[in-house]
Each structure stands twice: as C-alpha cells, then as structure tokens.
C-alpha cells in the first residue's frame with residue numbers, strides 16, 4: 474500500500490495535493506512519501522522479529538540524503554555499492570558499523586575509504602577482490618570483516634537485466650567453489666570471515682527462488698562451520714518485488730518472506746541481514762509530469778508529456794510497466810481512450826507506454842507515474858540537456874524540495890573550457 478490517494482478528486486501525497494507541489498516546483502518532478510518509506514521499512518523489520526537482524530536499505534534504489542536520513546533515523550542500516558554511496562550514507566549520519574559494502578568491482582581506493590571510515594562488513598565477490606582487501610587492511614593495520622557472496626545458480630525468474638543468481642551472471646563466486654574460497658580467506662591475516670552473502674536478483678514476485686537459494690546457504694553454513702569457520706551472519710540480499718500494475722496479482726509480502734527466512738535459516742542461530750531496495754522505495758514515489766500536447770497520429774493518439782526517458786528510464790531499459798494516472802480524478806464511468814505515452818527526447822525509445830487505455834487527459838493537465846520511487850531519480854541523466862528533475866519529500870501536510878532543479882546555467886557551467894579555445 475502507499476499514501477498516494479485521491480482526496481476530494483485530487484491526487485495527494487499524504488495530505489499534500491500534487492498540484493500544489495507542481496505549482497511550487499514546476500514539472501516534471503519526483504515526490505516521495507515519508508509514511509510509505511517508513512511503513513515498508515517497518516514491515517521488513519517486523520517480518521524478522523524474533524531473530525537478531527538488521528535491515529540494510531539498498532540505497533542504490535533511491536539515495537537522496539533526505540530519504541537516507543528518514544530511514545536511518547528509523548534504525549535502518551545501508552547497503553552501498555560504491556565509494557559515492559558510502560560517502561552519501563555517512564553524510565546522512567549512518568554509522569560505519571551499519572554500512573555493508575556490496576558490489577563486484579570495488580576499487581582499492583573505495584576499500585580504503587570504507588576501512589578508514591568504518592564498515593560493518595564487505596560482501597566480497599571474487600578472489601582478486603579478496604586479495605586487494607587483505608592487502609589494504611594489512612597496510613592500514615586493521616582487519617576487514619567479510620562475508621563472501623556466493624552465487625547459488627538459482628533462476629530468479631525475473632527480467633534478464635536484473636537477474637544475478639545464475640552461474641552466467643558476473644556476481645559472486647560459484648557456490649560449488651565456496652569451501653575452497655573460504656579456506657583461502659580464512660588464511661588471510663587481514664580478513665575476518667564472519668558470514669555468507671547471497672543476492673539472486675531484483676523484482677522477484679515468487680518466493681520459491683529465495684527458498685532454493687536460502688536452503689543452499691543453510692547447507693553451506695553447516696559445511697563451513699564444520700571446517701572451522703565462525704559463520705555467524707547471513708546477508709540474504711534484497712529482491713522482493715512490488716506490484717507495478719494495479720491489477721497485478723500482489724507479490725508476496727515481507728511477512729511471507731520473513732516466515733521463509735525463519736523456516737530455512739532460523740535454526741542456525743545467525744544474525745540475519747537483508748538488503749531490500751525496491752520494496753522500500755518503489756511505491757513510496759511518484760513521477761509527476763504535465764501533458765504538453767495531445768497529437769493525433771495516423772492510427773493512434775500520442776500523449777506527449779514533459780517527462781522523458783532521461784528522467785525515468787525503466788520503461789526504455791527494462792520494458793517496465795508503470796501505472797500512469799491523471800492527477801485530477803476522472804469521473805466515475807468515464808470512457809477510457811488509448812494513447813501512446815511519450816516524452817520529448819529524440820529517440821523512439823522515449824516511450825513510456827503503447828496503446829495505454831486511460832481516462833482522456835488534455836494539454837496542461839498533470840499525470841502521475843506510480844511506483845517510480847525506486848530506480849527512478851537515481852538512474853536519471855541530463856540527456857538532451859534536460860536538467861535533472863527535482864525531488865520532493867512529503868511528511869503529512871508538509872513538503873520540502875530535497876533536490877532542486879538545476880538552472881540551465883548550473884547545468885552548462887559544470888563543463889570547463891580548455892585553454893586553447
């Protein structure tokens with residue numbers, strides 16, 4: 474559920490009417506609901522109740538400082554995948570011992586940054602990374618706590634671009650080689666092996682791939698302990714999906730997921746870490762856009778809006794579906810019409826939906842993309858020299874701009890001119 478509902482015929486973010494925000498910041502923009510962010514975090518926290526656990530928000534889903542602070546103040550840890558994300562988490566006040574460092578290509582500089590600033594653990598993804606981490610830790614005179622990310626060769630049954638747990642994916646080490654790699658890690662003086670990590674993909678709408686993966690992790694825990702490794706923390710990754718279409722069958726709830734974690738891993742007496750991103754931020758955000766033109770084509774009508782693929786790339790990149798709704802509630806029973814909904818960018822791929830049935834809307838009216846909170850603003854660019862769109866956070870009846878729209882000058886003046894010009 475989310476906190477974007479029609480009140481008196483106008484779509485609101487919590488208690489703030491969307492047109493009020495549009496008038497203040499212009500379109501397009503992203504808007505997030507504090508209540509939805511917190512509710513989703515709490516659902517995960519409650520789902521793991523009774524087990525020693527930490528919910529580490531995968532901040533690549535939406536990494537604005539205000540979002541991080543909102544979740545950190547509720548007790549969330551952070552899962553980071555770059556030096557930039559690590560610095561963002563620290564800047565938002567997250568202590569190092571609540572930051573987990575994931576990612577397949579951590580550089581020596583990023584590793585040093587995290588070792589110096591404090592880190593809960595590194596989720597190591599390869600032997601060469603392990604060697605660099607060991608050498609960096611020894612040079613600094615510290616020990617790096619690690620889990621090793623195992624690739625369980627499980628089909629997550631999701632979009633190919635966000636599946637990460639099959640043997641052909643670049644992530645982790647094959648689970649069949651785990652004992653060998655753990656033995657290597659155990660012999661390195663700069664490392665302290667504390668656990669196992671697994672993350673099989675994103676937007677999973679079925680629990681069975683998680684179940685398969687976690688059963689393999691349970692077996693591996695027993696094996697590694699028998700070989701003398703003190704496995705005491707299991708990082709189970711993220712990946713639980715959200716409903717993007719209203720009529721979708723709802724994916725499993727965090728409580729179902731929590732029950733699965735307890736069933737498969739509860740007997741091992743390990744601390745559990747999870748790294749949800751999409752399920753925390755996805756339905757907590759909208760992208761709001763204004764209709765520029767309604768253009769009649771030969772065999773279809775185009776809704777040309779001021780948001781584009783550079784602002785929200787998911788439809789172009791993953792063929793993703795977003796519900797797109799008028800901000801002014803249509804009359805009940807109004808006849809739907811079909812539009813191709815497109816942005817102004819000079820690419821045919823700048824298409825949000827084809828033949829989408831929706832209530833008629835006209836130029837100057839606002840539309841909202843639902844479920845745009847995750848992998849939205851963070852994946853945006855200034856392609857076609859369209860300045861990054863603002864982000865707004867709502868809390869009850871208040872709203873604040875949490876990232877302003879750059880002016881044209883700010884955008885242009887980021888470039889510098891070489892002396893010969």
Ligand SMILES: *Cc1c(COP(=O)(O)O)cnc(C)c1O
Pocket residue numbers: 531533534552554575576672674675676710711712713748749750751752
């Ligand atoms: C992307 C990612 C996540 C978050 O995935 P969601 O589908 O957004 O929950 C968690 N852990 C790792 C290692 C990731 O790469």
